[in-house]
Amino acid sequence: MSKLIGNAIVGQSGGPTAAINATLAGVIRGVLENAHGGSIKTLYGMRNGVEGLLKENIVNLSEFFSDMDNISILEQTPAAALGSCRKKLPKIDEGRETYEKLIEIFQKYDIRYFFYIGGNDSMDTVAKLSEYTKECDYEMRVIGVPKTIDNDLVGTDHTPGFASAAKYIATTMTEIIRDCAVYTTKAVTVVEIMGRDAGWLTASAGIPKAFGGEVPDLIYLPERAFNKDEFFADLKVILEVKPNVVVAVSEGIRFADGTYVCEGFGIASTDVFGHKQLSGTAKALEVAIKNEFGCKVRSIELNLPQRCASHIASKTDIEESVLVGKAAVKAASEGVTRQMMTIERVSTNPYKVDVSHRDVSEIANKVKHVSDEFINERGNSVTDECARYLLPLIQGELDVKYENGIPKHVII
Numbered sequence: 277m278s279k280l281i282g283n284a285i286v287g288q289s290g291g292p293t294a295a296i297n298a299t300l301a302g303v304i305r306g307v308l309e310n311a312h313g314g315s316i317k318t319l320y321g322m323r324n325g326v327e328g329l330l331k332e333n334i335v336n337l338s339e340f341f342s343d344m345d346n347i348s349i350l351e352q353t354p355a356a357a358l359g360s361c362r363k364k365l366p367k368i369d370e371g372r373e374t375y376e377k378l379i380e381i382f383q384k385y386d387i388r389y390f391f392y393i394g395g396n397d398s399m400d401t402v403a404k405l406s407e408y409t410k411e412c413d414y415e416m417r418v419i420g421v422p423k424t425i426d427n428d429l430v431g432t433d434h435t436p437g438f439a440s441a442a443k444y445i446a447t448t449m450t451e452i453i454r455d456c457a458v459y460t461t462k463a464v465t466v467v468e469i470m471g472r473d474a475g476w477l478t479a480s481a482g483i484p485k486a487f488g489g490e491v492p493d494l495i496y497l498p499e500r501a502f503n504k505d506e507f508f509a510d511l512k513v514i515l516e517v518k519p520n521v522v523v524a525v526s527e528g529i530r531f532a533d534g535t536y537v538c539e540g541f542g543i544a545s546t547d548v549f550g551h552k553q554l555s556g557t558a559k560a561l562e563v564a565i566k567n568e569f570g571c572k573v574r575s576i577e578l579n580l581p582q583r584c585a586s587h588i589a590s591k592t593d594i595e596e597s598v599l600v601g602k603a604a605v606k607a608a609s610e611g612v613t614r615q616m617m618t619i620e621r622v623s624t625n626p627y628k629v630d631v632s633h634r635d636v637s638e639i640a641n642k643v644k645h646v647s648d649e650f651i652n653e654r655g656n657s658v659t660d661e662c663a664r665y666l667l668p669l670i671q672g673e674l675d676v677k678y679e680n681g682i683p684k685h686v687i688i
């Protein structure tokens with residue numbers, strides 16, 4: 277493979293996470309620390325993913341991060357420092373002008389390396405762009421770098437960003453369980469957790485099972501149809517033996533006919549990927565439980581804090597995210613293209629992973645669901661095996677740098 281010398285560009289796409297900037301930091305480190313053996317001259321960043329790139333909204337990251345201290349602060353900064361988008365590139369045959377515009381920009385900035393940090397929809401962009409650059413004979417290495425709190429990318433053991441959200445969820449659920457245990461009056465608390473199609477995040481509420489810790493009494497994932505009658509029956513049994521019941525539900529749970537539970541309260545809208553924007557599942561259940569049982573009911577939507585709570589990020593997650601970003605730079609300089617970086621689990625105990633890569637077309641637009649052996653038979657909790665599998669991912673805490681009592685962030 278001949279050496280490809282030129283500039284690189286990196287972008288972030290899809291929903292943010294507490295670790296997506298750590299992956300960006302990994303790419304920046306990879307370039308500045310010369311993991312590419314002299315192939316990459318300047319690293320640019322696209323603002324708001326391909327949406328900003330098409331408007332030539334570009335920032336010179338080599339210049340911005342010439343002070344290495346800023347890179348470690350970037351690793352503890354939540355959200356997407358370059359901004360994000362939910363834009364899907366058109367099918368090549370239906371939107372050639374979009375691709376021609378992109379090539380024009382690549383030529384103008386001599387961009388030969390393209391790193392896109394995102395989830396399964398963003399991998400679709402990576403797949404289409406690699407196809408087009410090949411078709412028009414523009415030599416460019418296109419690499420997908422995974423991220424999503426949903427952990428629903430196939431081909432990788434887990435996805436950077438998931439573990440930090442999982443650590444927040446497991447921790448917050450433990451705290452909620454503590455708080456709910458104080459009164460003797462009957463009460464039900466329903467906690468709604470993100471994850472549109474896959475229940476990995478909600479399953480994380482069950483992680484303390486791995487060490488005999490307390491977990492929500494009932495846990496519902498989108499992998500199983502939600503049955504209101506069974507739910508009420510289970511709730512009734514638990515309320516007879518304890519006054520305080522805590523229930524964890526995924527925002528994406530649906531009834532057997534495919535209707536989202538939150539649809540009882542109306543769904544706001546659909547995003548550009550055609551995904552329904554979900555929320556209100558816990559609220560819908562709060563009303564239903566109140567009507568059925570007449571007891572005190574509270575609903576909590578973990579909402580954005582579960583994906584931006586960097587102060588409690590998983591050290592394992594942040595370290596892996598940096599590693600994956602760096603590895604992407606190295607792989608691209610060695611000739612890898614049209615691939616997504618992956619994390620392969622070598623062993624769970626002791627926990628050990630390797631970083632590798634796979635053909636992005638095998639990954640784009642697919643969803644990795646929580647496996648059957650991780651969900652209990654009644655479909656109202658997770659198994660101990662699931663908890664043991666997830667536990668290593670949430671290990672370790674960052675030495676977060678604070679200023680004025682608040683964690684420091686980098687704003688690009």
Ligand code: F6P
Pocket residue numbers: 290291292362395424425426470471472547553554583
């Ligand atoms: O990216 C995944 C995710 O965080 C989902 O868990 C959630 O349903 C969705 O994004 C929310 O998207 P947005 O922030 O665009 O409303």
